[in-house]
Amino acid sequence: MIKIINYFLQSLFIYLFFLIGIFLGLNLSRKLFSFLFTLIGPIFKSKKILDHNLNIFINIVPLADKKLIINNMWKNYGKTFVEYIFLNRFRKKNSHITLTGEENLSPLIKKNKPVIFISGHLANFELMSMEITKKNIPLATIYRPLNNFFLNPLMELLRRKYVCRNQIKKGINGVRDAIKYIKDKHSIALMIDQRVSEGEKINFLNKSALTTTLPAQLSMKFNLEIIPVYIERNEYDNFKIEFQEAINPKNFGNKLELTQELNQVIEKMIIRNPGQWIWTHNRWK
Secondary structure (H helix, E strand, O other): OHHHHHHHHHHHHHHHHHHHHHHHOHHHHHHHHHHHHHHHHHHHOOHHHHHHHHHHHHHHOOOOOHHHHHHHHHHHHHHHHHHHHHHHHHHHOOOOEEEEOHHHOHHHHHHOOOOEEEEOOEOOOOHHHHHHHHOOOOEEEEEOOOOOOOOHHHHHHHHHHHHOOOEEEOOHHHHHHHHHHHHOOOEEEEEOOOOOOOOEEEEEOOEEEEEOOHHHHHHHHHOOOEEEEEEEEOOOOOEEEEEOOOEOHHHOOOHHHHHHHHHHHHHHHHHHOHHHEOOOOOOOO
């Protein structure tokens, strides 16, 4: 009962914040919520987890500025949060984004053959699937529903309407749905940087972490190439999306080898821009 009340109160605050965002407009909302999240974010998220995760990172990148990473993370968190209510604007316009590596999509478009797109929770991660579908590439996106069932219907509505119409809920049924979409010539997009209880322990930033093997399994079973997608927010709140060179599953002996390669790809993305990754997630639990 207490959890339900907490979820209800959380959703009320979030809906209120969204209304404030609509009133202020995109640019002012970004400034306000990037500031608010740097203030209130540490109250709601575990400092212990944040410190633990960043200590792992600093062992790899000793010169990293921990305070700067945390500050930039909260700013990006706040901006990404309020950008959900402006996804319709991102859907209609292209001036906010620069795409690179489009040559890596050309074979996909010409052959009409599905691929698997992977990325991590960097910058505004929802833009990956949005930009792919704007290129008229048939796509289905795997996602994890929010725990807050008062808020989740709105988020699902926004994702289906503006990001990608074909949303697949994570889980056993989701795997079946993904296979159906692949057989129907749809590519699959998913984030692979968070802990999954049913995953395999694979090295991630030099420390063992439960990792999804789903991209590797689908890739090997259906002979699908994997295209990593890097997303970055710049100082003007415009975005760069980089479609990287495709990874061929035939170059790997098994799903664990391929999954390790995918983890290393995500590691490089995080190292490029650590302040725009979600360090509050308990990745190494």
